[in-house]
Amino acid sequence: MKISVLTLFPEIFTGFQETSIIKKAILKGLVDYEVIDMRSFTEDKHNRVDDYPYGGGAGLVLMCQPVIDAIKATRTESSVVVMLTPQGRTLKQSIAYELSTYDHLILLCGHYEGFDERIRHYVDMEMSIGDYVLTGGETAAMVISDAVIRLVDGVITKESHEDDSFSNGLLEYPHYTRPRDYEGLVVPDVLISGHHENVRTFRLKESLRKTKRVRPDLLESREMTDLEIKLLHEIENE
Ligand code: ADE
Numbered sequence: 001m002k003i004s005v006l007t008l009f010p011e012i013f014t015g016f017q018e019t020s021i022i023k024k025a026i027l028k029g030l031v032d033y034e035v036i037d038m039r040s041f042t043e044d045k046h047n048r049v050d051d052y053p054y055g056g057g058a059g060l061v062l063m064c065q066p067v068i069d070a071i072k073a074t075r076t077e078s079s080v081v082v083m084l085t086p087q088g089r090t091l092k093q094s095i096a097y098e099l100s101t102y103d104h105l106i107l108l109c110g111h112y113e114g115f116d117e118r119i120r121h122y123v124d125m126e127m128s129i130g131d132y133v134l135t136g137g138e139t140a141a142m143v144i145s146d147a148v149i150r151l152v153d154g155v156i157t158k159e160s161h162e163d164d165s166f167s168n169g170l171l172e173y174p175h176y177t178r179p180r181d182y183e184g185l186v187v188p189d190v191l192i193s194g195h196h197e198n199v200r201t202f203r204l205k206e207s208l209r210k211t212k213r214v215r216p217d218l219l220e221s222r223e224m225t226d227l228e229i230k231l232l233h234e235i236e237n238e
Contacts, residue, residue: 059113
């Protein structure tokens with residue numbers, strides 16, 4: 001898959017592309033990641049990309065010309081143009097899966113007060129990473145890129161993301177590694193028992209316990225198996 005980021009601050013992406021799993025995915029050729037400076041498209045003699053809003057008000061607005069020319073120069077027939085804005089759909093794991101199936105994502109990052117409304121005519125979808133306002137879309141583009149890239153075939157093992165939080169509609173179960181006893185905090189016996197069925201049930205129960213405590217909203221919209229209902233009853237009666 002290919003991801004193209006359109007931004008006014010390409011330098012923000014340097015560390016992101018050059019670190020850990022993302023770096024490996026790029027080096028292995030599993031993801032083609034390009035960062036394009038939208039300022040290089042401006043036709044303004046002072047290199048301006050933003051201007052004062054019609055009607056007045058605070059802040060500057062990104063102008064149509066450099067942004068739309070950057071989109072036109074980057075997109076192909078298989079591209080999906082995603083605008084990063086607090087007004088978009090909120091990112092969820094299911095949307096990350098959906099985005100990971102596209103051939104070419106173009107992530108359009110705003111800065112300052114926002115985009116000229118007419119830019120939206122050139123965009124396929126708008127995405128937000130949460131109900132808060134960032135200074136720009138760049139960190140949101142990194143969040144989306146990260147969530148999507150790790151789902152691309154070959155980047156991490158399938159088992160690694162099948163167990164992820166949200167993949168089965170629950171928060172993930174707790175993990176432990178050596179030592180078995182750390183300052184009196186001990187690893188649950190069942191994980192050392194070698195009894196795979198019991199380990200699976202323990203993990204499911206702990207997932208349910210955490211989800212019920214931290215994100216009860218996830219349980220409300222979820223169809224439960226008989227085992228899950230039984231485990232939830234056990235948790236309630238503890
Ligand atoms: N740009 C500014 N705030 C944002 C948010 N919450 N999500 C995506 N892009 C943004």
